[in-house]
Amino acid sequence: MLDLVNVSKLFNPGTLDEKIALMDATLRFKPGDFVTVIGSNGAGKSTLMNIISGVMKPDIGKVLIEGNEIQHIPEHKRSRWIGRVFQDPMAGTAPRMTIEENLTMAYKRGKSRGLAWGATSAKRQLFREQLSRLGIGLENRMSAKVGLLSGGERQALSLLMATFTKPQILLLDEHTAALDPARAELITRLTEEIVREMKLTTLMVTHNMEQAIRLGNRLIMMDKGRIILDITEQRKQSLTVAQLLGEFERISGHQLSDDRIVLG
Numbered sequence: 275m276l277d278l279v280n281v282s283k284l285f286n287p288g289t290l291d292e293k294i295a296l297m298d299a300t301l302r303f304k305p306g307d308f309v310t311v312i313g314s315n316g317a318g319k320s321t322l323m324n325i326i327s328g329v330m331k332p333d334i335g336k337v338l339i340e341g342n343e344i345q346h347i348p349e350h351k352r353s354r355w356i357g358r359v360f361q362d363p364m365a366g367t368a369p370r371m372t373i374e375e376n377l378t379m380a381y382k383r384g385k386s387r388g389l390a391w392g393a394t395s396a397k398r399q400l401f402r403e404q405l406s407r408l409g410i411g412l413e414n415r416m417s418a419k420v421g422l423l424s425g426g427e428r429q430a431l432s433l434l435m436a437t438f439t440k441p442q443i444l445l446l447d448e449h450t451a452a453l454d455p456a457r458a459e460l461i462t463r464l465t466e467e468i469v470r471e472m473k474l475t476t477l478m479v480t481h482n483m484e485q486a487i488r489l490g491n492r493l494i495m496m497d498k499g500r501i502i503l504d505i506t507e508q509r510k511q512s513l514t515v516a517q518l519l520g521e522f523e524r525i526s527g528h529q530l531s532d533d534r535i536v537l538g
């Protein structure tokens with residue numbers, strides 16, 4: 275269970291340049307919730323992800339995992355419970371290291387037990403099994419430098435690394451936006467499989483309205499730092515992109531201004 279309680283974040287408070295990035299956000303994410311997040315430019319989507327992951331501290335409010343406050347815990351310590359995949363395929367991996375070395379890093383970060391660290395062949399076997407689940411042949415390229423992989427391959431590896439030790443929370447930050455349609459579809463499919471199999475509590479920021487409706491069991495709409503709509507699975511099932519945009523306009527009083535919007 276992930277809770278945000280009355281979380282606010284202001285940038286440059288008290289100046290002409292004051293920006294409300296998050297205003298009094300209270301949200302509860304149940305185990306296994308897969309939530310898509312949409313909103314205008316500057317709505318606070320990245321700030322929400324940054325506050326959950328620990329990149330930023332809230333000015334006011336609490337962040338709790340399983341009832342324990344974590345807002346004071348630094349990002350690197352939260353990475354044991356929180357996996358994150360960014361838009362930029364370069365962001366989640368170390369390009370000069372091999373696939374195997376990258377996976378070793380992800381494995382150590384989770385500090386999971388059950389496999390003797392020295393047992394190299396067992397470790398390799400685990401990595402090979404996990405890579406083969408991606409279905410793109412990376413299990414045969416474990417000694418290849420990650421910098422040589424395509425964007426889609428790197429993003430698949432980032433997704434695997436972010437979920438390698440079964441985090442409690444998975445944050446996906448427009449993680450398919452920089453890929454061509456075929457690769458974006460592959461990463462979307464892998465995401466759905468991994469989230470479903472591991473029952474991960476997942477938040478996914480997307481600019482693709484059709485994807486926001488189709489994926490997951492809940493949709494959150496943000497505007498000017500506020501959560502303006504929280505749509506349930508049942509309602510999502512019959513929702514169209516036109517209705518979604520209409521709802522946004524009705525509640526916010528203006529059109530969804532998103533320069534990267536994809537309607538579907």
Ligand SMILES: Nc1ncnc2c1ncn2[C@@H]1O[C@H](COP(=O)(O)OP(=O)(O)OP(=O)(O)O)[C@@H](O)[C@H]1O
Nearest residue numbers: 285293294295313314315316317318319320321322
């Ligand atoms: N480091 C910062 N310093 C000052 N203002 C910031 C900073 N980070 C974000 N902001 C402001 O806070 C608000 C929320 O930004 P945020 O990046 O969370 O929005 P977003 O919904 O992710 O936007 P986009 O879809 O355009 O990426 C915006 O007004 C933004 O300009």
